[in-house]
Amino acid sequence: MDYKAIYYIARQELVINIRNKWTIIFAVVFGTLVTAISYFGMMTEGFSGMQNFTRTSASLLNLVLYIVPLVALTMGTLSFTGDKGSTELLFSQPLHRSEVVLGKLIGVFFSIALSTLIGFTLAGSIVIAANGIDGFTRYASFVMLSLALSLVFLSIAVLTSALSQRKAKAFGFALFLWFFFVLFYDLLALGGTLLLKGKAANTFLFLSLFGNPVDMVRVATLIILDNVTIFGAAGAAMLRFLGGQTASLLLLVGGLFAWTTIPLLLSNILMRRQDI
């Protein structure tokens, strides 16, 4: 592994992304939405204390679940099926293809991270100004999980790009995946529980969470934000199924890690065989 080369490629990628204004557009849109949500969430503060923090963060989470996968998929596909000339130039360097991919991936990830962090900082300061410092660590973990979500969908974008190579095809594929993971998968899972009965339905429900990185981030964030009580009895059942709060958090984070590495490994195998 040539770390220096990876670093240079990553930096180059970051600069390109900033220059082509994608990052800035995303930052402005995300920042505005997130600030608006947290502001209006906090405006209605009553006497019930921290519940406002949970509710506001949950609304933010909702936005993140829609937008972050979409942006990661678009920016990832754009970058990996980008300008033919520059891609050829990069891959003609005396470097492993995996090193080039890793460098580009890190570059795109940092540009997404940069633009989301602006929004998260603004929203976070509103939330903290209203609620005090108590929620800071929980909010920070939520931000980390959102970043993890973008990383997962970036690596899925790498895989779709490697699979389809052509830009239009890769884009179509990416949009389909976004729709599938954000909406369709959960509908299937909810439908599945209607078909199954009793214990099988419960096992299916809890395992189905691991098939979708969006769900894993959602559940992990809610566990951190509200100590799982938000799920009521279902939360207790889930924790018993997964073996406690720490265990389930570890499992979910581990699942996210797997969802990042497995697409990358697959695309590595694909790319090694490809003629670029």
Next chain:
Amino acid sequence: MVMGRVSLLLSFCMLLHTVALANTYHVRSGNVETLQTVIDRAQPGDTLLIYHGVYEGNLHLNKRITLTGIQMPLIQGDGSGSVITISADSCTVSGFRIDRSGSRLVEENAGILIKSNSNVIKENELTDILFGVYLFHAENNFVQGNRITGRRQLEFGERGSGIHIWNSQRNRFLDNVIADVRDGFYIQNAHHTWIENNESFNTRYGLHYMYADSNTFLSNRFYDNVAGAAIMYSRGIRMRHNVFSHNRGFSSFGILFQDCHGLVADSNVIADNVVGMFFEASTNNMFRHNIVAQNDIALQMFQNSTNNTFTENNFIANLNPLAIVGKRTESRWSVDGRGNYWSSYEGYDLDGNGIGDIPMKIQNVFQYLEGQNANVRVYLYSPASQALAVAAKAFPIININEEADVRPLMRPFELTALPAVRAMKINSRNTSASSGNRHAWVAFPVVSLAVLGILYRKLSRRAT
């Protein structure tokens, strides 16, 4: 006739006699004799003024006597049995600190154990006790302004109740503050109890209730408990101006009703609980003018809870307004053309009479699924759960909604007097989250944005 007049005269003379002979003893700590020996020597009707200091040993009041503490003297128990046991009627205990009771649950070891009638317990501070005030077959007692703090180091199951009322009628409880006990109030077989302006927090159940009819609750506050109140097997209860808030845990609730009939609850606040109100086998209850807000589930009802009435309540920002275990509940959601206010109502009011023109369907598809399999809730906040609700509204093919408020209010019902809520705003420790350093956090976005800006400029410059 003559006899009657004579006996009346006689009793009047006796009254005069006792009043004239009632003595007042001044007791200071450091006396050779113990407090109990002074009590033993006193005549019924005497008053003991007890000055600041420490008085060791359990006390037993077996005659009508008044104990008045001056500057909060401490009565320290033996560490076994109850610290003060009252077995004579019409005693008064006021202005003491009381601690170190025994620790045997079965022997009702309390700070003050009352086994007689018409006593007054006022403004005492009870700490390190198993039970706080225990009423054991005692009637017409008056308990006011006491602070009761239990043994925090014990598990809930090992602690006693703050105020334990067993087989005792017509007692009154005002302005008591109870914390760190098993149940704030435990009430069993106690009819016509009056409970007003008390506060109970950090307990298992703020209020635990069995087989006690015709009780009245006014302006009490139950918060930060595992569960706010559990009201079981009771009839004819009246609740007004109480607050049940921030009772959170896996199977937590603001109020649980089990086999509870003919209750009237009005102008209560049930907020920020996991389940606001939980109903099992409870019928013919009436809820009006209550605020049910920011609970994860506002109402959870078993199918066997029928004929409950809800009118002019405000259901505000609950994640799920209604979860039904079973098919339907046959609840009445409006009376005389007045329904409830639902913050999730999306209807309209063309004739401007303040009542929505289309029914409020209380449950959406996701909430219905939740009733079928509670664990579906792990898909809470997922885009799919929201999409389902929208889809069901646009294409109403799936007809799941039995429960509907046909006369929903367009605006929240305006509640005028809620003294308990105002007190809550001052007392609740939830809202006081480090307000001191709020201003410091303005610096946080400024600094971070500056750092990001510098980073951005540096990067774009390096690229050129």
